[in-house]
Amino acid sequence: MLSGCGTFNSPYYLNFEKDPYAKALVYLREEKMKKDLPIWFNNLNALLGKLSFYKLGVQTMKDLTDVIQWIEVGNKTLFNPENTKATLYLFENSYQEVEGGSFKQKRRSLPLDEKIWASFGWEMGHDLIRFVQAKLMVKKSEIRLGVLFREHTRDDE
Amino acid sequence: MQLTTMSNKKNVNIDPSPLFLSDDEDEQERVTKETSTSFASAQNTLGAIRHNKADEEEGKQEDDEVLDEANMSETKVYVHGEKETHMEYVKIIDNSRRAFETSLASTRAFTKSLRKPRSSCGDRCIRFRATVYAFWILFFKHHGKAPGEKGLYSIFLAFSVLIAFDIMLLMSMLGHIFGPVSNFQSIGVTFLLTYPLITIMAPICGTLGCILGSPDLLKSQSSMNAAAVLLNYPATLAVMLYKQDEAVYIACVIVLWFNKIALSFVGAKVRQHLINPGFVKNESKFRDMAERQDNSMNQFPRDRYLTKVNHEEEGDELKPLSVNLLD
Numbered sequence: 001m002l003s004g005c006g007t008f009n010s011p012y013y014l015n016f017e018k019d020p021y022a023k024a025l026v027y028l029r030e031e032k033m034k035k036d037l038p039i040w041f042n043n044l045n046a047l048l049g050k051l052s053f054y055k056l057g058v059q060t061m062k063d064l065t066d067v068i069q070w071i072e073v074g075n076k077t078l079f080n081p082e083n084t085k086a087t088l089y090l091f092e093n094s095y096q097e098v099e100g101g102s103f104k105q106k107r108r109s110l111p112l113d114e115k116i117w118a119s120f121g122w123e124m125g126h127d128l129i130r131f132v133q134a135k136l137m138v139k140k141s142e143i144r145l146g147v148l149f150r151e152h153t154r155d156d157e
Numbered sequence: 158m159q160l161t162t163m164s165n166k167k168n169v170n171i172d173p174s175p176l177f178l179s180d181d182e183d184e185q186e187r188v189t190k191e192t193s194t195s196f197a198s199a200q201n202t203l204g205a206i207r208h209n210k211a212d213e214e215e216g217k218q219e220d221d222e223v224l225d226e227a228n229m230s231e232t233k234v235y236v237h238g239e240k241e242t243h244m245e246y247v248k249i250i251d252n253s254r255r256a257f258e259t260s261l262a263s264t265r266a267f268t269k270s271l272r273k274p275r276s277s278c279g280d281r282c283i284r285f286r287a288t289v290y291a292f293w294i295l296f297f298k299h300h301g302k303a304p305g306e307k308g309l310y311s312i313f314l315a316f317s318v319l320i321a322f323d324i325m326l327l328m329s330m331l332g333h334i335f336g337p338v339s340n341f342q343s344i345g346v347t348f349l350l351t352y353p354l355i356t357i358m359a360p361i362c363g364t365l366g367c368i369l370g371s372p373d374l375l376k377s378q379s380s381m382n383a384a385a386v387l388l389n390y391p392a393t394l395a396v397m398l399y400k401q402d403e404a405v406y407i408a409c410v411i412v413l414w415f416n417k418i419a420l421s422f423v424g425a426k427v428r429q430h431l432i433n434p435g436f437v438k439n440e441s442k443f444r445d446m447a448e449r450q451d452n453s454m455n456q457f458p459r460d461r462y463l464t465k466v467n468h469e470e471e472g473d474e475l476k477p478l479s480v481n482l483l484d
Contacts (some may be wrong), residue, residue, distance in 0.1 A: 008294065008379075008380070039439045046436050049432065052294065055300070059291075077447050081450075089257075092267065093256070107257060108267035109259050130275075131275075134275065137286055148259060
C-alpha cells in the first residue's frame with residue numbers, strides 16, 4: 001500500500017527502505033534484486049511524486065500512464081522472469097453509518113494494468129480520473145493506491 | 158454490536174464483521190454466540206496486561222471477536238529466500254476482514270460505479286471546484302518532473318536568476334514599507350503580517366535550498382510562496398490601490414506574483430532532480446533492458462528462456478537472460 005494522498009505536501013510514496021513486503025521482494029532472486037530493485041523503486045517514487053488526482057485531467061492521465069508503464073517495465077525486467085507480476089491497484093473505500101456505531105463499508109478496487117489501461121481509451125480514462133477527483137473533493141471516500149505482487153506465468157500473457 | 162451482561166454467564170450477540178461491512182456481506186445473518194469467558198485464563202497468556210475493570214471488559218470483547226480458525230481460508234503461497242523456492246498452504250483470515258479488497262467482485266463494483274451518469278448540478282459544481290483547484294496546483298504547487306540530462310544547467314541558471322529577482326523585488330518592497338515608516342501601518346501589515354513573515358522567509362528558504370541542495374527547503378519555499386500568493390499579495394495590492402500608492406510599487410507586487418509562477422515551474426524541476434538525480438539515466442537503462450527482454454522472448458522459445466534450472470548434480474545454476482544482459 002502506498003502512503004500519501006497525492007497532494008503537494010503528501011505525495012504517493014512507497015517506502016521500500018522500511019516496508020517489509022517491499023523489502024521481501026529481494027528474495028525472489030537476491031543477487032539481481034539487491035542491485036536493481038532499489039533503483040526501480042526509486043524511479044517509481046519519482047513518478048508517484050508527480051501523480052496527483054487533483055491536477056488537470058490531461059496531466060493526471062499522463063502521469064498515471066507513466067506510472068503504469070514504469071510498473072510494466074519492472075515486470076518485464078525484474079518480476080516476470082521470477083514468475084511474479086506487479087499491478088497498480090486503485091482502491092476506493094467508502095463508509096456509511098448504519099446504526100449505533102456500525103458502519104457499512106463499500107470496498108472497490110480497479111487493477112490498472114497496462115493492457116487494461118490501454119483498453120480504457122481516452123474517454124473511459126478521463127471518466128475514471130473525474131470520478132476519483134470528485135470522490136477526493138467531496139472527501140466521503142478513502143482513495144488509496146497500492147502495488148500488488150502476484151504469481152505470474154508465461155501462459156498468463 | 159449488542160452486548161448483554163449477566164452475572165456469571167454472558168450472552169453476546171456478535172455481528173461477524175462488527176465495524177465494517179462489505180457489499181457482499183449485507184445479507185449475512187447475525188450470529189449469536191454464547192460464551193462463558195473467564196478472565197483469569199486470559200491473564201496467563203503473554204498478551205497485554207490489563208489493570209482496571211474497563212480494560213477487562215474490553216479484553217473480553219476482543220477475545221470474542223477473534224475469528225475461529227475453522228473460518229479461515231487456506232491459500233497457496235510461495236516461500237522465497239531459502240535455498241529452494243517452495244510452496245506452502247497458509248490459513249488466512251477471510252476476505253471480509255481485509256481493509257482493502259482486490260477481488261473480481263470489487264473490480265466489478267468499481268466499473269459499475271464508474272458507469273453511473275454524473276451530470277447533476279452538484280456534480281457539475283464539484284467538477285468546477287476541482288478544475289479551479291487544478292489550475293491553482295498547476296500555477297503555484299507544481300509537482301514537476303525530473304529534467305533530462307540535456308538543459309540541466311540552464312534550469313539551474315533560470316532558478317537562481319528567478320530567486321535573485323525575487324530577493325531584489327522583496328528588498329525594494331521592504332524599502333518602500335520602511336521608508337517612511339508610516340507605510341508599515343498600511344501596506345506593511347498586509348505584506349508582512351497577514352501570514353506572518355512568509356514573504357521574507359520564502360526567498361531565504363529558496364536561497365538556503367540552493368546553497369545546501371535541499372529538496373525539503375525548496376518544498377517549504379514553494380508552500381510559502383503559494384500561501385503568500387493566496388493572501389499576502391492580494392491583500393497588499395488591495396490596500397495599495399485603496400491608498401492610491403505609487404504605480405511602481407503596485408507593479409512590483411504584480412511582478413512578484415508572476416515571479417512565483419515561474420519559480421513554481423522551475424523550482425519543481427530542480428526539486429525533482431535533487432530528489433532523484435539518476436532518474437533519466439536509470440529509466441533509459443531499464444527501458445533498454447525491457448526492450449532486449451522483449452526481443453529475446455520473441456527470438457527464443459520458452460524452453461530456452463530459462464528462469465531457473467538447477468543442475469543438482471553439477472551444482473551450478475543457470476541465470477535468467479536478464480542477469481546475463483545486466484552483467
